[in-house]
Amino acid sequence: MDDKPHGTVRERLSALQEQQRRAESRRRLLVIGASLLAGGGLVAAATILILQDRARTSLDAVQTINVTQRNHTENPVSYPQSPPVGGDHAPAWQNCGVYTEPLRNENVVHSQEHGAVWIAYRPGLPKEQLDILLEQSRGRDFVLLSPYANLSAPVVLSSWGKQLKLDSADDPRLVAYLRANINGPGTPEPGASCSGGVGEPST
Known part of the structure; x- marks a missing residue:
């Protein structure tokens, strides 16, 4: 086969x-x-x-200022920055919180010495922008929020020796700055009180 x-x-x-x-x-x-x-x-x-x-969220644009003086004084102080970022200041600190009226520089600088961040905004800032600032300020310790005349930017964040200018309240660097600078590494008296001073914040 x-x-x-x-x-x-x-x-x-x-x-x-x-x-x-x-x-x-x-x-x-x-x-x-x-x-x-x-x-x-x-x-x-x-x-x-x-x-x-x-x-x-980069904080590369933050200005760092060398602050050498931090004495108590009852006299008005001429600060090189507006808003100030430290220097001689009033003996009483500004209570942290939200304010609808401008604050006295000398009292807020004392709060910055204690680790506070000052969120200053131009008067007349649109409501939706102000609402963002209110949301980020309420419930946070060591934050002051207030209007400030003649700002060079719509929103300016200031702490001891540091400052950041923002064109908008919804800039994500706002939160990044707060996290980095509330009682930040440059704070002369970190953890000192931000209440029991002067002023009655609305919240």
Whole structure:
């Protein structure tokens, strides 16, 4: 009996199986490659988002001022910054909280010595902007919020030896600044009281 036809069938079957194995191998490689590309794309996208977020909350624009004087005085003080970021000040500190009227520089500077951040805003700031400032101020210790005439920016954040000017209250650097500078590393008397002084905040 001639086995040649059977051998030919077996050879063809073997060849087809080999082709299928190669095709399956190619498919696996394509799937792996696509997964790697997609994963790389996700990593790249995540990296971009992280870098963008860091840029939005970067405090590189914060001005650092060397403050050398911090004596008590009953006299008015001429400060080089407006609002001030430290210096000689009144014996009584300003109670922290929200104010609807301008505050006396000399009292607020004493609060800054205790670790407070002063959020000053231009009078007439739009209500939606002021609402953001109120939201970020209420419930926080060591924060003062008040209007301030003739500001060089709509919102100015000031603490002892530090200042940041913002064009908008919804700038994410507002929160970043508060976190970094409430009782920040440059505070002369960190943790000293921000109540029991002068002034009656609305909240």
